[in-house]
Amino acid sequence: MKKYYNMRLFGEKVSFLIDRRALMVFLILTASVAGVFIISTGTGEMKISPLKVLQVFFGGGSDMERLVIQSFRLPRIIVALMVGIALAVAGGILQGMIRNPLASPDIIGITGGASVAVVGFLALFSDENNALTVSINWMPLAAFAGAAIVAFLVYFLAYKDGVSPIRLVLIGIGIASLMKALTTLMMVFGPIYQASQANIWITGTVYGSNWGNVAILVPWTLILLIVAFILARNVNIQELGDDIATGVGSTVQKYRFLLLMVSTALIGGAVAFAGGIGFVGLMAPHMARRLVGSAFGALLPASALIGGILVMAADLIGRTLFSPLEIPAGVFTASIGAPYFIYLLFRTRNT
Amino acid sequence: MTAGQAIATKDLTLSYGDTIIINELNLEIPKGEITVFIGGNGCGKSTLLRSIARLLKPKSGGVLLEGEAIARLSTKDVARKMAILPQSPAAPEGLTVLQLVKQGRYPYQTWLKQWSTEDELKVRNALKATGMEGLKDRTVDSLSGGQRQRAWIAMTLAQDTDTILLDEPTTYLDMTHQIEILDLLFELNEKEQRTIVMVLHDLNLACRYAHNIVAIKDQKVFAQGKPEHVINCGLVKNVFGMDCEVTIDPLFGTPLCIPYGKGRCILKGQGL
Numbered sequence: 001m002k003k004y005y006n007m008r009l010f011g012e013k014v015s016f017l018i019d020r021r022a023l024m025v026f027l028i029l030t031a032s033v034a035g036v037f038i039i040s041t042g043t044g045e046m047k048i049s050p051l052k053v054l055q056v057f058f059g060g061g062s063d064m065e066r067l068v069i070q071s072f073r074l075p076r077i078i079v080a081l082m083v084g085i086a087l088a089v090a091g092g093i094l095q096g097m098i099r100n101p102l103a104s105p106d107i108i109g110i111t112g113g114a115s116v117a118v119v120g121f122l123a124l125f126s127d128e129n130n131a132l133t134v135s136i137n138w139m140p141l142a143a144f145a146g147a148a149i150v151a152f153l154v155y156f157l158a159y160k161d162g163v164s165p166i167r168l169v170l171i172g173i174g175i176a177s178l179m180k181a182l183t184t185l186m187m188v189f190g191p192i193y194q195a196s197q198a199n200i201w202i203t204g205t206v207y208g209s210n211w212g213n214v215a216i217l218v219p220w221t222l223i224l225l226i227v228a229f230i231l232a233r234n235v236n237i238q239e240l241g242d243d244i245a246t247g248v249g250s251t252v253q254k255y256r257f258l259l260l261m262v263s264t265a266l267i268g269g270a271v272a273f274a275g276g277i278g279f280v281g282l283m284a285p286h287m288a289r290r291l292v293g294s295a296f297g298a299l300l301p302a303s304a305l306i307g308g309i310l311v312m313a314a315d316l317i318g319r320t321l322f323s324p325l326e327i328p329a330g331v332f333t334a335s336i337g338a339p340y341f342i343y344l345l346f347r348t349r350n351t
Numbered sequence: 352m353t354a355g356q357a358i359a360t361k362d363l364t365l366s367y368g369d370t371i372i373i374n375e376l377n378l379e380i381p382k383g384e385i386t387v388f389i390g391g392n393g394c395g396k397s398t399l400l401r402s403i404a405r406l407l408k409p410k411s412g413g414v415l416l417e418g419e420a421i422a423r424l425s426t427k428d429v430a431r432k433m434a435i436l437p438q439s440p441a442a443p444e445g446l447t448v449l450q451l452v453k454q455g456r457y458p459y460q461t462w463l464k465q466w467s468t469e470d471e472l473k474v475r476n477a478l479k480a481t482g483m484e485g486l487k488d489r490t491v492d493s494l495s496g497g498q499r500q501r502a503w504i505a506m507t508l509a510q511d512t513d514t515i516l517l518d519e520p521t522t523y524l525d526m527t528h529q530i531e532i533l534d535l536l537f538e539l540n541e542k543e544q545r546t547i548v549m550v551l552h553d554l555n556l557a558c559r560y561a562h563n564i565v566a567i568k569d570q571k572v573f574a575q576g577k578p579e580h581v582i583n584c585g586l587v588k589n590v591f592g593m594d595c596e597v598t599i600d601p602l603f604g605t606p607l608c609i610p611y612g613k614g615r616c617i618l619k620g621q622g623l
Contacts, residue, residue, distance in 0.1 A: 003488060004449075006466060017453070017466040099443070230462045237457055239446075243406050243437035248510060249430025249458035293490075294445040297465075 022298035025291045029305035033081070036309050040077050040316040041069055045323065079209040079273055080315040080329065081308045082221045084280055086270040088307020089228050090263035091281025092288070092300050096235040097259050098165040101344070104282035105267045108172025109154055110147050111278070112179030114271040117146025119186045119198045126194060139201075140213075140272035147271055150175060151264035155257070162253040164242070168260075204277030204330025206315050213273045220269045225304065228262050232296040235259060239294070277314075277330045279337020280307050286344065310336075357382040357514050357546040358403055358433075362412035365395065365402050372398045374570035375412065380563070382513075383544040385537065387557040390567035391591050396550045397438065397518050399567065403548070404435035404516050416514070430458035434507040438518040442491035448502045449487040452477055455509030477508035481535060497528030504535065515539075517549040521556070529553070533560050554591075558582055558605040566590045582606040 005018040042048040046068050048056070055061045056069045087105060094103045105111050121142040125134045154175050158167040183202070187195040200207075234255040237245045245252045270277070288302035314332035321327065358380040365373040372395040380386050388396040401407045403414050405421055414421045416432055434455070442451055455477065456470045478484045481501040486494065491502055500520060507515055520536070521529040537560055539545050551557045557564060558578035566573045566581065568590045574581045583606075587595045593610055600607040 006471065008466070008468070012464065012467050014463045015466045015470075017471075096443070101444070233457070233460065233462060233465060236450075237454055239443045240451075240454060241437070241440060243401075243435065244440055244454075246406055246426065247404060247430065247435040247437070247507075248455060249425075249427035251426060289445050293447060293450070294443045295450045 016297070019292070019295070019298055022292040022295075022302070026298070026301055026305070029302060029309070033305050033308050033312075036312045036316070037077060037081065040080075040312055041073050043316060043320055044068070044073060075211050075214050076206045076209040076315065077312060078214050079217055080206045080311045082214075082217045083206065083270040083274040083277060084284070084307035084309065084311030085225065085304040086221045086266040086307075087277060087280040087311070088284030088288075088303040089225060089300055090266040090270075091307075092285035092296070092303040093228060093231075093235055093259050093263045094281070095285050096239045096296060096299075097256060097263075098169050099239055099241070100165070100169060101286065102282070103169060104279075105263070106276070106278050106281065107176060108169060109150050109174075109176035109179055110172075110264055110267050111271055111276045112176045112183070113146040113148075113150025113153075114143040114268070115146070115183045115198075115202050115276055116179050116186070117142045117149075118201050118275070119183050119190070119194075120146075122194045122198055123186055123190045126191075137212075140216075143272040143275075144268040147268040148264055150179065151260060155260060163256055200328055201275040202330075203328040204271075204275040204333070205318075205326075205328035206274045206311075207319075207326055207328070209273065217269055217273050221266065224262055224266050224269070228266070228300055229297075231255065231259055231262065232300050235296040235300075239296075274311075275328075275330065277311060277333050279333045279341065280310050283333075283337050283340050284310060286340075355382050356380060357417065358548065359415040359418075360399075360403070360412065361415060363399075363402065363414065364410045364412050365398055365407065366410045367398075371410075371570055373402075373567075376571055378565065378572055378575070380546070380548055380565075382546050383540070384562040385540050385547045385549075385560055386563040386565060387561035388548070388550045388565050388567060389554060389557050389590070390573075394567045394590075395570065396565075396567050400435075400516055400518050400548065400550050401437070404433065405429060406435065406437070427458045430510065430512075432512050433514040433516065434510040434512040435516040436503055436507045436518065436520060439522060440503055442499075442502075444490075444492055446491050447488055448478075448483055448491060448494070448505070449474070451491055451502055452483070452487075452505045452509050455506040455511075458510065473511050474509050477505040480508055480539065481505040496524050497531060500524060500528070500532055501535070504532070508539070512545075514546040514548065517547070519550050519552060521551065521553070529556065536560070554582070554587070554608050555600070555606075558607070559600065559603050578606050582608065 003020060005020055007018050008015040038050045038053050042050055042053045048065055052061055052065060056065050091104045095101055118139060121139055125132055127133050154172045155163060158171040187198055234250060237248060237250050242252050284307035285303045287306050288299050292298040292302045310333060311329060315329040317332050318327040318329045356379045360376050360378045363373060363376040388400060390396045402409055416429060421429055452474050478487055481504055483501055483505050486498060491499060494502060521532055533556060536547055540547050561578055564578045564581055565575045566586060573590055574586055583597050584595055587593055587608055595608050595610045598607050598609060
């Protein structure tokens with residue numbers, strides 16, 4: 001069988017080279033996402049069979065099942081899926097753009113900026129009884145603003161006749177450490193109750209997600225996802241280095257800025273609703289690369305699906321393994337992520 | 352064979368910070384020929400090539416491509432006329448040869464139109480010309496140095512430009528592969544009359560393959576012309592600061608430079 005399929009439509013106005021293997025992987029991953037989604041929806045204090053879950057999706061099931069699924073489980077599972085997609089795609093873009101497989105949202109400080117904003121928000125808007133003086137619903141906005149401000153800061157500090165990937169990553173690492181220090185400082189000086197609240201957020205959890213979150217996060221993530229796919233070929237070309245990219249006629253700096261903005265917006269949305277879920281942005285693109293290779297047209301969609309599976313699975317384990325105790329999803333992504341990270345370094349050690 | 356100039360520089364001054372590298376250079380590069388830049392380390396030959404390829408902004412002056420100022424053309428228009436292969440480019444892990452060569456079609460593509468019949472044809476031709484057809488599904492990082500360089504050249508060929516610039520395309524290659532790459536470029540010039548401009552370190556290979564040699568020294572062109580006209584002991588002494596004997600290559604009749612220096616001399620009674 002041929003490895004590729006030429007897709008040409010509308011008198012060649014639309015044409016793509018489709019990698020058959022990538023297409024297969026994509027279909028399998030999509031099925032896995034659906035599988036994990038349904039299993040996760042059916043699992044918890046009250047067990048519901050996958051068939052019943054499907055019935056509820058199509059308006060059937062008992063009142064109790066509908067209540068549990070629609071009010072409690074679905075919103076958080078959908079948020080977990082979106083967060084996974086967003087972090088994975090952003091991580092993939094950053095790795096390609098910075099030309100470094102170790103780049104990820106955590107490492108260049110964007111997530112750190114959101115952490116500072118959240119800790120700052122908790123400190124600033126609490127009264128002496130540790131009660132928030134403003135609605136907790138403002139916290140996502142604070143997180144998003146923190147992520148965006150840091151992304152701009154990193155970009156402008158790295159700017160010198162345009163932005164080079166190495167400057168971006170070095171400044172990013174510097175800013176990330178600074179953000180970590182600021183977070184710790186504020187937590188030490190703040191009351192203990194706040195510190196533990198902030199800590200849960202920093203670890204990352206989709207606990208307490210509601211339909212309001214879903215209504216914002218789903219369109220936000222999906223629109224950015226489409227933009228990311230449109231920009232995929234520019235990630236491909238940037239990954240070959242600035243000289244090659246310029247040589248084939250890409251306006252490198254314009255696309256670098258655009259790509260950074262798209263990843264920041266994706267990360268911002270994710271951290272706003274789920275906190276600092278780590279390692280997904282690092283791991284998912286790597287796993288995808290093993291499966292479909294390095295071309296971003298295939299890599300980004302595959303990363304997105306793997307990211308979705310990772311966060312949904314982490315959340316599922318987190319809320320069932322030690323039930324009724326809830327473990328933040330970020331704990332599980334980190335506990336898979338950290339060893340994977342070491343494995344990655346170990347594996348590339350000899351090449 | 353020549354029909355005017357492919358590239359010209361006009362009062363081109365290049366600098367890194369305050370250090371002037373090339374000073375008010377007016378250079379013409381003939382169309383349809385192989386031009387090789389030579390010069391000592393740090394003389395600015397690579398810098399000049401990069402600036403012609405618009406990878407480096409001039410301090411003043413400019414570059415004309417087929418008579419038009421490069422700075423005024425859109426970067427995609429330039430990319431359809433001129434391709435550049437920088438020195439030792441690196442491909443990401445896991446990228447296949449086909450995926451790499453396909454990137455050469457970037458200036459012709461839009462986000463919905465990424466694999467037209469023409470793209471397919473040009474990529475196939477590029478793979479064929481470089482002998483990479485059988486290796487197209489291998490990953491670039493799994494190839495040998497020579498194969499890898501051929502893959503990159505295939506990418507610049509897929510760009511389908513009249514002019515190709517290459518910055519030291521034979522660096523890090525053993526002698527067999529150096530000849531293989533240069534033969535490939537020579538054939539491209541012979542068969543398709545593509546203008547080739549490159550930087551080479553090996554003076555003897557430069558003399559063999561170039562129609563036109565540009566020797567660079569002290570921020571300007573020291574000499575330009577056919578190797579057999581310009582390469583002599585005096586030039587080598589001046590440009591490279593090296594004493595040598597220039598003789599004739601017994602196989603090709605082109606100038607052959609043999610440096611003086613230390614080493615084992617086994618000729619009887621002719622010790623230096």
